[in-house]
Amino acid sequence: MLAYGYRKFGGPAVFETLTQPTLTPTANQIVVDTLAVNLNDEDRIERLGTNADVPLPMIPGHDVVGRVSAVGSAVTDVALDTIVAAHTEHTYAEQVCLNADRAVPVPDGLTPTQAVSVITPGITAYKAVRYFADVQANQTVIVKGAAGGVGTMAVQLAQRMGAHVIAVASQQHADEMAALGVQQFVAYDHHNPAHVLADQGDVVINVALNGVDGKADLAMAKFDATIASVATRLPATSKSIRFRSIHETNAISDQAALQMLFKLLATDQLITQIGYQLPFTLDGFIQGHTLLDEPHDGRIVIEK
Template identity: 80%
Template sequence: MLAYGYRKFGGPAVFETIRQPALEPAPNEAVIETLAVNLNDADRIERLGATPTTPLPLIPGHDVVGRVIKVGAAVTDLPLGTIVAAHTDHTYAEQVCLDADTVVTVPDNLSPAQAVSLITPGITAYKAVRYFADIHPGQTVIVKGAAGGVGSLAVQLAQRLGAKVIAIASQRHAETVKNLGVAQFVAYDHHDPAHVLADRGDVIINVSLNGADGKTDLAMARFDATIVSVAKRLPATSKSIEFHSIHPTNAISDQAALQMLFKLLSTDQLQTNIGYHLPFTLAGFIQGHALLDEPHNGRIIIEKDITE
């Protein structure tokens, strides 16, 4: 079977086709034929060599949807042909081996591209809103990075919990974000959110790049507010702030998060923004990573032609 990876770190051109033997499952595993993968910024960072000790050659990727084609002897409740999703490793391949306990069945009315687009951004947004922020009805929630994959989902999930949501993004995304039904939109490239939203937020969720500008988060937060950020820490402050840095956690399992997200998406209670559908080929992965390296709008999905 074919996989797509690299033997050295660098730009998108480092990708090459890597031939591997067909996968065989261990007793509690399932092998899927990959139908779609979702590209994430973490894949780009990994490709650039942020962790030099990463063993090479590497087949990257973490988000996958596929059709079950083999199961181990201990797997009795996962029929062949089932379409499943998972957050795992080494997904840029025609086949992926999964722990059967980690997979989530994809609803029949969702395409592989729709389902896979939710995996990493959806899990991150869901845990940010439900666990780290612990949002309650009536709270004012300010989301920075509201136009991104995680941010747009955090906006929608916070609204479903009864929060009044204020969104911050660049002006070019104004229409898209306003269409989510936010109570207020602030374009950070036209106005200073620290001034416009001073002391307004019960909860601040910062999912902008690297959790930038913690000083603004503090300025927007009320006394005793909660700040949840992809940043590791906040600047010093005299305010009484409960701070949580977003990180992987099993307090809510990935499977539980995905099951709820798929339910919401399949019943039109959640929107996901797919910006690019690319072919499941070497050229498709190179093009996808070239897009990751530049400003882009929407999820980048690599998908197999299901008519093949």
């Protein structure tokens, strides 16, 4: 089979075609023939060599939708030819092997491209809203980084929880936020959200790049608010803040999160924003990572 990866760290041009043996599942595994892959910022960070633990050569990728082509001897609940999605590893390949219990069936009403586009951003947002922030009905929830992949999901999920959602993003995303039904929008490039939203948030969810500007999060939060952020810490404060750093957790399983996300997506209760659909070729992956390195709108999906 063909896979796409790199033998050295660097820019998108490090990608090459890597010929791999056909995959054979162990007793508890399945093999899927890849239909679509979602590109994430984590893939870009790995490619740049920021994480010294990434082994070389590397076949990257974490999000996949594919058709089950082989099942292990102990797998009884996954049928051949079922289309499934998973958050796993080494997905930039024509085949992906994974533990059967990581796979989630894709509803008939969803295309592989739609389904794969919500895997990482949707799982992250779902856990941020439901577990880390513990959003409740009638709370005022401020989402910073609201126009990003995770942010747009967090906005919609918090709204479904019955929260009053305030979105913070750049002015160019004002119409997009309005289309999501956001009740209040603050453009950080026109106004200072820390001043406009001072002491208003019962919950502040910061999914902007690296959880930037914790001081603004504190300024926007009420005295006893919850702040859930992709940052690892907050500046010192006199407020009685419950701070939760958003990270990988099994408190809610990826599979449970995906099942709910697919249900909402299939019933038009959740919108996914796909910006680019590229071919499942070496050029497609290079182009996709070139886009990852630049400001871009919408998910980048590689599809067959």
